[in-house]
Amino acid sequence: MTRSTPPIHSPARPCRVEDVPRWDIETGVAVIGFGAAGSCAAIEAREAGADVHVFEVAAAPGGSASLSGGEVYVGGSGGTRVQKANGFEDSTEDLYTYLMMAGGPGADAARVRLYAENAVAHFDWLEAQGVPFKGTYLPGKWIEPTTDDTLVWSGSEAAWPFSEKARPAPRGHTAQFKGWGGGKILMERLCARAQAVGAVVHCNSRALSLIVDEAHGIAGVVVRVEGELKYVRARKGVILCAGGFIVNRAMVARFAPAALACTDVVSGGNDDGSGIRMGMSVGGATLHMDQFFATIPFFPPASLVKGIFVNARGERFINEDAYHGRVGHYVLRQPEGKAWLLVDGGIFGRPLIQPDIEVAAVGETWAEVEQELGLPAGSLVHTVAQFNRNAAEGRDPLFHKAADWLRPLAEPPFAALSYCIGDLKAHAFTMGGLHTLPSGEVLDADGEPIAGLYAAGRSACGLPRWGEGYSSGMSLGDSTFFGRQAGLAAARN
Ligand SMILES: Cc1cc2nc3c(=O)[nH]c(=O)nc-3n(C[C@H](O)[C@H](O)[C@H](O)COP(=O)(O)OP(=O)(O)OC[C@H]3O[C@@H](n4cnc5c(N)ncnc54)[C@H](O)[C@@H]3O)c2cc1C
Incomplete structure (x- = not known):
């Protein structure tokens, strides 16, 4: 029997720094994936003074986020300017309580607290990056607004048991765009901003494996850029922002088999789990890999x-x-x-x-x-x-x-x-991912940070970590906010 030769570089196998033949690119921070988390990580890392190179496997930036509804889950602190203008008051405690319930049995109180206290400032930051929000409220029950309105009820806020514990408020804030697909404008603006502040972006560039220095932690990443292998040295750190694993059906079968009943994937097509696997290959722990967003x-x-x-x-x-x-x-x-x-x-x-x-x-x-x-x-x-x-x-x-x-x-x-399985059309994306601190630092099985490794968005297990508790806008809220935290932490490393 002949065995197929394994690829030299794969997400599951780190490359030892001793095996690096040359450094093709040297940078402070290497960001893997130019979607929701990656664009925000790049902006913050760059603005904190780090050199930033972003590697994106697709030919164009934006990731799944650019196909999304562009709805971001924010509130608290009395309300965003949009909530206030439309007569909704929203306390930080109510947002915190709702997010803790939404996070289910494994909710991360420190992460939720940080988000609840800063969600309004994050909304202001998104606007400052050039993301347009019209500011109007659309009453009713929607999957996503088909108008260019901003504010919608996007979760279970007004429904039992949530409404009994947290005063309900609409918190879905959608980038201004007529029809479904406000994510296009959200990502156009965030990706343009990252480039405007000086992040160097490489498209058609697949990150293949992390480079490990036994003494110092993560030293960089091997990337196939336009078909050529490049060895990228990242002095401050690598940030994995490569999305989740819903299109990798073998991984879904292994970690989240219940999601196999969902025939439609909520993805731009590159959620193949490569970011998570790269993190696992260097000892990164994972959390809630069985959890997924599933909608009918x-x-x-x-x-x-x-x-x-x-x-x-x-x-x-x-x-x-x-x-x-x-x-x-x-x-x-x-x-x-x-x-x-x-x-x-x-x-x-x-x-x-x-x-x-x-x-x-x-x-x-x-x-x-x-x-x-x-x-x-x-x-x-x-x-x-x-x-x-x-x-x-x-x-x-x-x-x-x-x-x-x-x-x-x-x-x-x-x-x-x-709505029997076989008849229903369910759509899913995964919520489990690398175990991180709110700063994005990836933790190992002992709960110790892996030097030089960060993750955000669906490559990490973030705010959304319990399928039953998800509300529209939580993934983009989480990815953009915690992408920023990871960018800042890496730049300061
Ligand atoms: C149709 C649709 C509607 C949605 N609507 C909403 C919504 O309104 N609100 C909401 O909160 N969420 C929504 N979502 C979900 C949301 O878009 C994603 O969960 C979110 O984009 C996750 O952010 P991310 O940065 O982790 O991943 P992404 O935005 O997908 O970015 C990951 C990037 O990494 C790249 N990548 C992957 N592997 C590699 C590799 N090995 N090397 C280099 N690059 C790599 C990918 O190509 C991609 O560009 C929607 C998704 C879809 C598809």
Whole structure:
């Protein structure tokens, strides 16, 4: 049997400094990836006085962030200028409490505290870099604004259990852009700014492996620049900002197998885990690698939020007014992967993002729908009758759906939209990554920093680390803010 020769350089195998044939590029800070985290890391490192070279595998800058909605999750400190102008007060404690709940059992209090106290200043910083925010508020329930408005409710703030613990406020701030895709303008401005302050950017440049100096830590990185191997010396440090691992299906199968049910990847295409693997190759620890954002965008139209989800036992399992990503996680873990959204003639509409959704059953009575779905006799009928009784009184004692979304499902015809695995279209990106301090320093298995190595964005495990708690805007908020911290820390190293 012949064995294939392993590549000389791979993210899983660091290069020893003794094996470096020459230094092709020398810099203070090397940033890997020119997306949300990388652009902000480059700006801060450069402004703190370091020489900065950025290596980006794609032909153009921007990463997944340039395809994104451009929505950034910020608030606290009384409110951003946009929140205040639109009549919303937002305290730091409420933002902190919400983010701690959103972080789930592994929430990082120090990281959340730093973010909650500085999110308004971060928003001002984004504006100062040239990112435009119109300043207007768009009421309603959206996945992303399709207008060029700024402020939206982007998570579960107004939904149970979050609304009981933290006073709700809208915190999704979207870069001004008409239609979906404000990330394009966000990233155009951040990447232009990084270059304007003097970061040297190499596109078509794939970072292959870290260079390790046993005595001093990370000495640099091997990069294939325009097809040629370059040995890059980074005197102050290497910052891994290479995104997550959702497109690397082998890694997903290994670390986050539940995400395999999500057929659509939320990615620009280069979230192959190379940043995380490079960190792991030099002893970097990882955190929450099983966690992922998963959405089944069952609305708009917002009327569908007034429907109820049931499982194969005919039972409800979630307050449907929670963030669509939270609902998505509950849907994905139902027994046998089966769930349906029940709607009546008064609220029926086809979900904008999946208009060809399978209508699994239709009937003039809920008993007919129950029978067509093959559910245990009486189960669904009982669930709907109980829901309708309470909804008529504006109550949901089981799941605490807010009164605005409660309405008896009593207007025939009745239907069940299929959110069974196989029928549903779920979209995902990964949240697990390298274990870092809020400064971006990568930690080893003993919790000790690895000299000269930093990570931010989805290469690190940041603020978003619990699929059930995610809200739109948290990834870009985290990547841009903690990218900045990593840039500063590396420049000061
Ligand atoms: C359609 C869509 C909509 C979204 N909407 C939102 C939203 O509104 N709000 C929000 O918070 N999040 C949103 N997201 C998620 C968000 O864009 C990402 O989670 C975020 O961009 C992560 O930032 P990052 O810096 O870690 O990664 P990226 O922005 O993807 O940057 C990573 C960069 O590293 C490069 N790279 C990868 N490997 C290497 C390598 N080995 N060498 C060199 N370069 C490498 C990549 O090409 C990429 O440019 C959305 C994503 C998509 C795709």
